[in-house]
Amino acid sequence: MTKQQANWSPYDNNGGTCVAIAGADYCVIAADTRMSTGYNILTRDYSKIIQLADKSVMASSGFQADVRALQKVLAARHLIYQHQHNKQMSCPAMAQLLSNTLYYKRFFPYYAFNVLGGLDNEGWDTVLKALVLLLSPLLGQPTEVSKSSLITCKESEAIDLVKTCFASATERDIYTGDKLEMVILNASGIRREYMELRKD
Amino acid sequence: MNVADSAPATNNLLVSNADSQRTLYPYVTGTSVVGIKYKDGILLAADMGGSYGSTLRYKTVERLKSVGKHSIIGASGEISDFQEIMRYLDELILYDNMWDDGNSLGPKEVHNYLTRVMYNRRNKFNPLWNSLVLGGVKNGQKYLGTVNMIGVHYEDDHVATGFGNHLARPILRDEWHENLKFEEGVKLLEKCMRVLLYRDRSAVNKLQMMFSETNVGAKISMKDKSTSKKVKLVILGRIIDLKIARITEDGVTVFPPYSLKTFWNFNAFQNPTVGAEGSWALCAIVYNKFSYQQKPDRSSFVDVPLAQPGGSTRSGSGLLRT
Numbered sequence: 001m002t003k004q005q006a007n008w009s010p011y012d013n014n015g016g017t018c019v020a021i022a023g024a025d026y027c028v029i030a031a032d033t034r035m036s037t038g039y040n041i042l043t044r045d046y047s048k049i050i051q052l053a054d055k056s057v058m059a060s061s062g063f064q065a066d067v068r069a070l071q072k073v074l075a076a077r078h079l080i081y082q083h084q085h086n087k088q089m090s091c092p093a094m095a096q097l098l099s100n101t102l103y104y105k106r107f108f109p110y111y112a113f114n115v116l117g118g119l120d121n122e123g124w125d126t127v128l129k130a131l132v133l134l135l136s137p138l139l140g141q142p143t144e145v146s147k148s149s150l151i152t153c154k155e156s157e158a159i160d161l162v163k164t165c166f167a168s169a170t171e172r173d174i175y176t177g178d179k180l181e182m183v184i185l186n187a188s189g190i191r192r193e194y195m196e197l198r199k200d
Numbered sequence: 201m202n203v204a205d206s207a208p209a210t211n212n213l214l215v216s217n218a219d220s221q222r223t224l225y226p227y228v229t230g231t232s233v234v235g236i237k238y239k240d241g242i243l244l245a246a247d248m249g250g251s252y253g254s255t256l257r258y259k260t261v262e263r264l265k266s267v268g269k270h271s272i273i274g275a276s277g278e279i280s281d282f283q284e285i286m287r288y289l290d291e292l293i294l295y296d297n298m299w300d301d302g303n304s305l306g307p308k309e310v311h312n313y314l315t316r317v318m319y320n321r322r323n324k325f326n327p328l329w330n331s332l333v334l335g336g337v338k339n340g341q342k343y344l345g346t347v348n349m350i351g352v353h354y355e356d357d358h359v360a361t362g363f364g365n366h367l368a369r370p371i372l373r374d375e376w377h378e379n380l381k382f383e384e385g386v387k388l389l390e391k392c393m394r395v396l397l398y399r400d401r402s403a404v405n406k407l408q409m410m411f412s413e414t415n416v417g418a419k420i421s422m423k424d425k426s427t428s429k430k431v432k433l434v435i436l437g438r439i440i441d442l443k444i445a446r447i448t449e450d451g452v453t454v455f456p457p458y459s460l461k462t463f464w465n466f467n468a469f470q471n472p473t474v475g476a477e478g479s480w481a482l483c484a485i486v487y488n489k490f491s492y493q494q495k496p497d498r499s500s501f502v503d504v505p506l507a508q509p510g511g512s513t514r515s516g517s518g519l520l521r522t
Contacts, residue, residue, distance in 0.1 A: 007225065010322050010350055035354055040365050043356045065319050065351030108323075 011111050012037055015175030016048055016061035019162055020115040026155040026186040027117040030162045031059040032170070032197060034178040044178040044199065051190070053078055056094040056118040057183050063111035070110045073101055091118035119185055155186065163195055170197045226278035226329040228252050230263045231402040232364030233274035234392050235333045236376060237342050237357045238385035241413025242307075242335035244274045245389040247397075248457055249404035256404055260457075264410045268293045271307040271336035272410045273314075276361040277349065278329035285328060288317060307336030307343040311353070319351030331361035336412050360392075363400040368392035382411070394460050405459045 018031040031048040034041060049059045050071045058074070060067040077097055081089050089097070095116050102110055153161070162182060170177045180195040233246040250258030263282070264274045267289050275282035292313060296305045305313075311334040321327050327349040335344040345355035358372040371392050380388065389409065397403045 008327065008349070010325065012350060012352060014352060037352070040369075042352075042365070043354045045356065046354050063352075065315075065322070065353065068315075068353070069319060069351075 011063050011066075013062065013111075014042070014064040014067075017166065017169050017173065017176045018048060018059035018061050018113065018115050019165060020059065020117040021158045021162060022117060023153065023155060023158055026158070026184060027057075027119060028155070028158050028162055028182060028184050029057045029059050029115060029117045030166065030180060030182040031061065032166060032176050032178060033181055034176065035064060036175050039174075041178075047181055049181055049183050050075070051183070052089075052094055052116075053091075053118075054088045055120070055185065056089065056091045056116060057185060057190070058094075058098070058114055058116045059183075060112045060114040062113045066110040067112045070098075070101065070112050070114075074098060077101075090121045091116070092120055094118070117185070119187075155184065159184065159193070166195070166197060222326045223278070223281070223329055226281075228257065228279045229402070230261060230276045230279055230282070231400055232360055232362040232368065232396055233263060233276050233331070233333045234360045234364045234368045234372075234389055234396075235274065235335050235344050235346075235358065236372060236380070236385055236389060237335075237344050238380035238382060239378075240382065241337045241411055242272065242342060242344055243382075243385045243389055243409065243411045244272055244333060244335055245393055245407060245409045246274045246276070247393065247404050248406040248408055249402065250279050251402045254401075256402070259404055259406060262408060264408050266410070266412075267310055267334075267336075268296065269304050270338040270412070271305075271310045271334060272412050273310075274333040274361075274410075276331045281328040281330050285314070285317070285330065285332070289314075304338075306338035306341075307334055307345070308338075310334055310336070311343070311345040311347065311355070315347045315351060315353045318347050318349060318353075322350045333359055333361060363396055363403075364392070367395050367399055371395065382413075385411075390460060394462065397460055397462060405462070406457050407460060408457050 015036040016032055016034060018029075020027065020029045029049060033045050033047060035043050035046040046064075048061060048067065049057060051057050052071075052074050058071070060070065074094070074097060078089050078094070081093075098114065098116055102112075102114075159182065163180065166176070166180045177197045178199055180197055182193040182195070184191050184193065228250045230250055231247065233244065235242060235244045237243075244264050246263040248259060248261050248263070249256055250261040252258075258279075261279060263276065263279075264272060265286060266272050273285075273289070275285065289310065292310070293305065296303075314332055314334060318328055318330075318332075329349050331346065331348040333344070333346050335342075337343070343355065344357065344359055345353060346359040346361065347353035348361070357378075358369065358376050360368045360372075372388070375388055375391075386409065390407075393403075393407055397405055
């Protein structure tokens with residue numbers, strides 16, 4: 001009798017595109033709101049962006065159930081941190097937590113592709129951490145963007161750039177479209193912007 | 201001893217005999233569930249079939265159930281796993297009631313619970329082989345969501361499982377709008393279920409519909425002619441007192457099962473290969489499409505007889521005529 005093979009996959013790819021841009025005094029995190037599976041669209045209005053702390057915002061694409069579980073784990077850990085330290089986690093600290101959480105599941109990974117952006121403790125300085133799971137999602141390697149390589153354009157220019165990128169991506173990628181959600185962090189606080197994308 | 205559930209995930213997946221306890225394949229399955237939000241609440245529809253592979257084995261399977269005071273759940277996939285989910289939910293609601301604090305779990309909370317249960321089972325490589333639709337109304341807030349066997353979940357104004365995603369969602373995207381009246385919602389769901397009956401081989405022509413809404417008492421008044429027929433229909437149903445009693449507050453109502461009217465006499469299906477001898481029917485229909493602009497003659501709709509297991513009639517099997 002032949003060995004029984006698993007005939008279902010614990011993973012699925014629910015698609016989507018996430019982008020983050022860090023400037024001198026702002027950070028833009030953007031993602032589309034389409035959720036798909038195979039050639040089907042499941043819903044056109046699903047947010048991939050979550051605000052983990054006052055100054056940390058994460059966008060994740062990939063397998064939605066893992067993304068949601070990861071978001072919940074990080075949010076829970078942040079709550080515990082707040083209880084223990086009586087303050088919010090800084091963005092670099094959150095990035096480290098994300099990295100550790102991903103590596104914890106090294107041998108049954110979270111199929112989540114994340115960008116974590118925000119302002120660090122100084123407030124006016126901006127840090128962008130891109131945790132990219134390359135090839136098969138195995139390692140969460142934080143790559144910090146150093147100050148010197150930050151985008152030099154203004155906030156409004158960065159937002160326009162994001163909008164242009166998503167419009168182009170929507171044209172060519174079947175998994176991207178419906179609506180663009182942008183979260184912009186700067187000294188004056190946090191705000192959301194939306195833009196309609198092609199629905200085909 | 202049964203170590204299957206506690207075993208580390210990837211290592212034991214393909215290995216020992218001990219994990220004969222894991223779900224490997226579904227056996228008795230239900231097909232699509234379709235759900236929509238309408239003006240006053242949520243409407244769910246599912247047929248009553250339980251297939252055993254390609255055999256339509258069971259024809260009175262209730263795949264829609266109410267959960268607590270505010271929610272309704274519909275399940276497709278393995279029926280035994282759905283029954284286990286109902287056991288989990290009964291326990292959840294029981295504990296919620298035992299608090300006796302005047303608060304009760306709403307549909308959002310139940311959906312979140314279900315999502316966690318499904319995801320955790322998937323993590324242990326022992327999934328509950330279901331796609332669930334969860335809807336309800338609490339404090340005037342409507343909620344409609346879905347979760348499947350690997351934990352993928354979302355909420356939307358209209359949801360469907362299985363074949364419903366392919367056949368019903370496009371219809372709903374086109375014709376759903378914010379202020380559907382109850383009758384319009386029923387008509388829309390019937391349209392979806394009719395397409396599924398035509399094109400899904402595991403669909404049966406016996407529907408179950410459930411709705412959950414607020415202020416049902418205010419809506420169904422005996423003075424209102426258009427709704428009095430519906431009230432009569434409910435009275436024809438088996439659980440008369442219970443349903444009418446719950447109609448006066450936030451409540452769940454189950455229609456007795458009924459069959460859909462279908463039309464099988466489209467010209468294109470009568471002699472499909474007449475224009476293209478030797479070809480397959482479907483290709484010929486497409487090829488000849490310009491000759492077959494035909495709308496179904498509604499008066500000649502065939503009433504496909506209800507499947508009657510064991511010969512006994514369910515009391516109050518009403519037929520909703522559109």
